[in-house]
Amino acid sequence: xxxxxxxxxxxxxxxxxxxxxxxxxxxxxxxxxxxxxxxxxxxxxxxxxxxxxxxxxxxxxxxxxxxxxxxxxxxxxxxxxxxxxxxxxxxxxxxxxxxxxxxxxxxxxxxxxxxxxxxxxxxxxxxxxxxxxxxxxxxxxxxxxxxxxxxxxxxxxxxxxxxxxxxxxxxxxxxxxxxxxxxxxxxxxxxxxxxxxxxxxxxxxxxxxxxxxxxxxxxxxxxxxxxxxxxxxxxxxxxxxxxxxxxxxxxxxxxxx
Numbered sequence: 001x002x003x004x005x006x007x008x009x010x011x012x013x014x015x016x017x018x019x020x021x022x023x024x025x026x027x028x029x030x031x032x033x034x035x036x037x038x039x040x041x042x043x044x045x046x047x048x049x050x051x052x053x054x055x056x057x058x059x060x061x062x063x064x065x066x067x068x069x070x071x072x073x074x075x076x077x078x079x080x081x082x083x084x085x086x087x088x089x090x091x092x093x094x095x096x097x098x099x100x101x102x103x104x105x106x107x108x109x110x111x112x113x114x115x116x117x118x119x120x121x122x123x124x125x126x127x128x129x130x131x132x133x134x135x136x137x138x139x140x141x142x143x144x145x146x147x148x149x150x151x152x153x154x155x156x157x158x159x160x161x162x163x164x165x166x167x168x169x170x171x172x173x174x175x176x177x178x179x180x181x182x183x184x185x186x187x188x189x190x191x192x193x194x195x196x197x198x199x200x201x202x203x204x205x206x207x208x209x210x211x212x213x214x215x216x217x218x219x220x221x222x223x224x225x226x227x228x229x230x231x232x233x234x235x236x237x238x239x240x241x242x243x244x245x246x247x248x249x250x251x252x253x254x255x256x257x
Contacts, residue, residue, distance in 0.1 A: 010036045011070075012203050013058075013172060018067035018078070020053055027053045028227040031067075035172075035220065040204045042214035042235065045224035046250055051207045052099075054224070055174050058205070059094040060087070072171040092120060095165035096174040099181055101157040103149040103164075109136065110145040113164045120168055128167075135163035139193055155186035159193055166197070173197065175206040191217075211254055215239055223247050 013035040020027045028050030035041050043051050056062040058069065064078040072093040076082060082090070103112050113132035117123045123131070136142045139159040141152075149157050158178060165173060175194065179187030191213050198204055198217055208214055214221055214235055221235035223242075230244045239255070242248045 010038075012037045012072055013205075014070040015058070016068050018054070018057060018064050018069065020050070020057055020062060020064050026227055028224070031224075031227075031229055033222065033229070033232075035203060035205065037203055038201045039219045040198045040206065040217055041220040041222060042218035043205065043207045043222045043224060044209070044211070044214055044250075044254075045230075048226075049224040050227045051224050052176050055096075055176050055205060055207050058174060059090060059096055061096070088120065092168055093171045094174060095168055095170035095172070096176065097158070097161050097165050097178050099177045101149070101154070101161045103157055103160060105149055108146050108148060109141065109152070109160050112149065112160060113167050116164060117167050131167050132163070135166055136160075138196070139163050153186065154182050155189050158182065158190050162190075162193055162197070170202075172203045172205065175204065175208070177207050177209065179208070179210060209254065211239070211251075223250070225250065 011034060013033070015031065015033045018031045019029045031054060043055070045051055053062055057064045058071065060082065066078050068075070068077045071090065074086065074090060074093065104115070107115065110129065110132055113135065114125070114128040117128040117131060118125065133142060133145065136145055139162060141156060141159055144152060144156065149160065152160065178194070179190050182190060187210070191210060194206070195217050206218070218235045220232065221238045222232040223230045223238065225246050230247050231238060231242065239251060242251055
């Protein structure tokens with residue numbers, strides 16, 4: 001059971017008995033997870049397993065129905081109201097990159113990154129621009145700073161979305177199938193950017209269908225199906241020798257195709 005005070009020094013995320021329902025439909029139930037600083041935790045599993053909803057509950061884009069979480073120093077209990085200042089802190093601590101890019105179409109690439117910096121962190125215009133340009137340079141898009149999102153390819157928009165999330169200097173990054181809307185070649189480019197982010201020491205939770213990324217880049221693999229965690233552990237160990245029959249069927253379907 002997660003508590004507010006007793007945690008290992010390197011533990012940055014602890015989730016205890018989290019559940020989420022939509023009406024009569026239970027999306028996931030009694031899910032617990034521990035993630036340490038700097039880990040890349042990949043979450044895989046069949047469609048309908050509750051993976052994306054689970055990720056959205058971590059930063060309260062969806063409200064969990066029961067359970068509790070300890071996220072980078074914040075204790076959150078399902079059903080208990082969170083204050084506005086605590087929500088701002090959560091948004092600062094936990095960045096998210098979605099399947100669709102969610103960029104503001106009426107803003108330039110640069111403005112898409114600068115705006116949340118000023119809104120959430122109260123950075124000056126000059127400092128926000130400096131941070132944004134540095135990140136755009138890192139994702140290879142400094143020369144498109146003045147372009148509108150509609151003038152970019154899908155892969156370029158996703159790189160902007162990653163830069164925007166990183167601009168808030170989060171302690172944890174959530175990625176919800178960031179390559180699912182992209183063709184394979186462009187998706188590989190995004191995975192390379194994500195690998196660079198992981199190499200910087202960022203703690204990452206990645207819902208993904210990219211088994212190579214999960215196996216080679218991830219430190220921790222979680223397999224979800226039917227609203228629960230089937231098994232977890234070292235990615236190579238889980239993929240090479242899954243213990244659950246449902247995991248075996250899923251991995252055979254996605255690896256052998």
